[in-house]
Amino acid sequence: MDPEQLYTAFVNELEHRDLGEKTIRAYSNDIRQYMKKYHDQDSLSPQSFRTYVGEMLASNLKASTIQRRIISLKLYVNFLVEHHWIAAFDFKTLRFHRNRRLPRVLSRFEIQKLLQCLYDEQETAKTSFMNREAVRNTAIIELLICTGLRIGELSLMNVDDINQHSWTFIVQGKGSKERILYVSSLETRKAIRQYLRVRAKFDPQDSALFVNKFGLRLSIWSIENVFYKYRDISHISSQATAHYLRHSFATELLNNGADLRVVQELLGHASITTTQIYTEIATVDKVNALRQYNMRNMIQINSRLLQ
Structure with missing residues (x-):
């Protein structure tokens, strides 16, 4: 199969997995984005995978976008390996650590x-x-x-x-x-x-x-x-x-x-x-613990500056 046929086969398999429509669309678009840069047989080489991830890390993309695209690429490569279209590839070399952001809330x-x-x-x-x-x-x-x-x-x-x-x-x-x-x-x-x-x-x-x-x-x-x-x-x-x-x-x-x-x-x-x-x-x-147990609450200082 050529890369376009492999892509179509991958998307068809995604649609039969237990995934939401939005997730399927995101993974499909990610692989399409990858194929725009690597559109020939070289797109299925370990070197191309590493180069692509390296370019993303050097770009201004959000960490969440990079992480999702790596997940998409991993799914795609695993799909190709399972069907014996490419040799096995160790994705540990493409590991990306995303800094955790705390959820934002309204008061x-x-x-x-x-x-x-x-x-x-x-x-x-x-x-x-x-x-x-x-x-x-x-x-x-x-x-x-x-x-x-x-x-x-x-x-x-x-x-x-x-x-x-x-x-x-x-x-x-x-x-x-x-x-x-x-x-x-x-x-x-x-x-x-x-x-x-x-x-x-x-x-x-x-x-x-x-x-x-x-x-x-x-x-x-x-x-x-x-x-x-x-x-x-x-x-x-x-x-x-x-x-x-x-x-x-x-x-x-x-x-x-x-x-x-x-x-x-x-x-x-x-x-x-x-x-x-x-x-x-x-x-x-946390507030209750600090109010009750924080050492600083128990230290008294005599100073006119604190009056």
Whole structure:
């Protein structure tokens, strides 16, 4: 097979794996990017792999992008080795250590400002359509705050996924893994009920829970834009993304004493190692420990400068 045929075969196999659509697209695009630089038989040589990684390390690419592209390349090479199209290759020589970044969160005050902005817009909406959009947007942000959903999971939700008697709903997570979440906030429940009463006026074209003005399922990018709109109006952190709400959800649970394993299940993390990073920014136990045990708190100095 020529490189193009090998690429097509690789993408076909990805589509039959237990991977999300977004992940498949990212891996496919990464390999396509690689093939633009190495488009002949030399593209399958260990030297080409090393050169490509070296060029990325020397570039201004984000560490997360480099790491993902290496993962994509590793998947591609393993696929070729398994089918005996190339000789085995030791990927330890391409190992890349990414500096860990702590999750960014919003404070309770910022989340309160965000919610207040949404409810204020409902009261000041000048047309019935603007009011319906405000009601929908309130339900979206309320659900993200209350449950820690990924925006991709929110986009995939259907009306029938929510049980208004038990207030549980089914989530289609990464890799088509399902989990059940619970809407614990009475205010969030009210926001969802209010939206469901006006949803029909959007003329939905299918069973999608959240739809746009044309009645079509809201995309991930549309949900992000909803968040950005109210982020800017409420004047909270200008760097915030909708994913900050998920980080804030997890951090607050741990701050309030939730078990790490339970938080892992609520977030839909495959590994508890992913969840453990939130313990780094859960501050309540650390603050209490420092207040109670820090040696400096117990040392008294007599000085007019401290009066």
